[in-house]
Amino acid sequence: MKKLLMTAAAGALCASTGFAGGHSEIKLGVILGFTGPIESLTPSMGAGAELAMAEVTESGALLGGASVTPVRGDSTCIDAGAASAAAERLITSDGVKGIVGADCSGVTGAILNNVALPNGVVMVSPSATSPALSHTDNADNGLFFRTAPSDARQGVVMTEVLMELGINEVAVTYTNNDYGKGLADSFEAAYTAAGGTVTVNSPHEDGKADYSAEVGELAAAGGDRLVVAGYVDQGGSGIVRAALDTGAFDTFHFPDGMISAALTENFGSEIDGSSGQHPAPSDELAARFSDLVGGAFDSSSPFTPESYDAAALIMLAMQSANSAEPGDYKDHIFAVANAPGEPIQAGELGKALEILAAGGEVDLIGATGVELVGPGEAAGAYRVVGFEGGEEVTAGRK
């Protein structure tokens, strides 16, 4: 009996060491809102992440020839309970070694606190932008990263754009949710610190028929320009319409939620002289990623390049740490994302793995020009836009 137990124990030991040593298969979770409010974006985001995994598997260079298998989970974007359950299943039953996701800020925070932290699994979100997810005091135990810039960063970029235009006094209106409030507050902080004045920072509700009362308040406060941190298909356009009609403001500043073809369709040359910005990789990076994808899915869909980079970061960090365990490779993510090292474009992951295996250093450029700052979030590349003659034009990059 004793002998039998010994054999069993030895067998189990062999099996586990065999698995750890051989690295035959590594599973990565892809938790995105495949159903819910952003379900039109997630198919190409998921495909972007899986493209990076397929590329690495094909190269056969990760940890001595391991293959990487994606396991999808549905975050639903809004239901924290369902998202946590999906993550729990992926970690405990499928045994994923890292998670690409989640997508929306609310469920991302829920998964991080309820599942990823207790289980010690690394999360790299391609699309959560809320400043509330920036863990300055290491509350995330070094497990959470994102390849999309925080809206706190957008607040700083917005401040720079406005200051360069010589505008020192603005009124701010924001859509009354986590996105709008986070962005408006981070902008106010950055703008005030840079010497600007925010005359009023007030919310608007989406889906109303009439915004004249909101605009009355903004007009009373005054300012050289109105910052509209809202959605172009929602209240944001209503605010702009009412402001133009009453003559309260002629020029505006639009953050990412407002930049869309619908904006110039709605207002044409009425918003000439306005400004704005949104996160976007440079044309060169976008073209390279589009070539790599080769029409398999929409490579320019929002947050799709970010998803590719999120998966790439996890796998390069594993190679750099020479281990697939989250506790080992989490400290290597910064190193592979930033300089120094050989710049790695999208489609060159195999080359990067070989350099790392040989003891070299890499700097992932990827599909978005990854550069991690602060507590592990993308610095972000922004396109600054202007409006002339009823058209949206590129006014610069930041």
Place this chain on the structure above:
Amino acid sequence: MIDFLNALVVLANFVLVPAIAYGSQLALGALGVTLIYGILRFSNFAHGDTMAMGTMGVIFATWWLQSLGVSFGPLPTALLALPFGIAFAIALTLGTDRLVYRFYRAQRAKPVILVIVSMGVMFIYNGLTRFIIGPGDQRFSDGERFIISAREFKQMTGLREGLAIKTTQGITLVTAIIVVIVLFWFLNRTRTGKSMRAYSDNEDLALLSGISPERVVMVTWLIVAALATIAGTLYGLDKSFKPFTYFQLLLPIFAAAIVGGLGNPLGAIAGGYLIAFSEVGITYAWKKVLRYLLPENLEPSTLMQLLGVEYKFAVSFALLVVVLLFRPTGIFKGKSV
């Protein structure tokens, strides 16, 4: 003197003009609610969605006219389409009355049962509107946008502040005045109107003197359908059409009817303007107006705003509670609630 004029223009641009237009739309809506309450004796919760249905009819007729190349010059085509929408709403309300309300009327059901029934009707209308035209925004205004735009006004007068009056705001006020005059003439001068008032005052006496109840009920629904469609179309032209906002309009409309005195047409009008002016006035930031009026050293440093704009709906409720506490039958004597 110039400062005073500037203050007046700011006030007109952001408070007077929007509140008068909004008040007229509420008043027309509240008239419909109050007529139903006075004559059919129940609170019709389906009124907001009747407005939406009627407006939907107008929108489809407008699109049809536009596709034929018909336009109304500087005025919106929707005004030409109004009769189609009204006809649709009349068919709808009469059909609903025949199918639903008549059954409960024959049983002499208590008002509270009719209120619940009207809620059921509300949900059905609600779903139908979304099913037919969709839950999104629909724009159907065309023609000239402004009677006078802020920029033109500034150039004309040389004042620092601009005043914008939209065509739709002008149309709203003119239409509301015409509709109210016709309605009062009808109720006070015509035989049918008098029989409606008699039926409202005392049902049994009216029946004894030979007034046909079914006829009174039918005429009431005709008038209510017309009022709802006109109110809904004016609101949609001035703002935008979306089924959900019409559902939400029910609150201020009921507040207006109750504050004015349920069952009293004059009260509905007064209530409409009172609710509109309180909502706009209390949530308006008075800083700019006061800056022009007060001497320089007294210039206000805050926005001088009593309540944030997001509490707009709370104002109608607060007003409702206060009026009901001190005058339970409304400002103008209506029927007890």
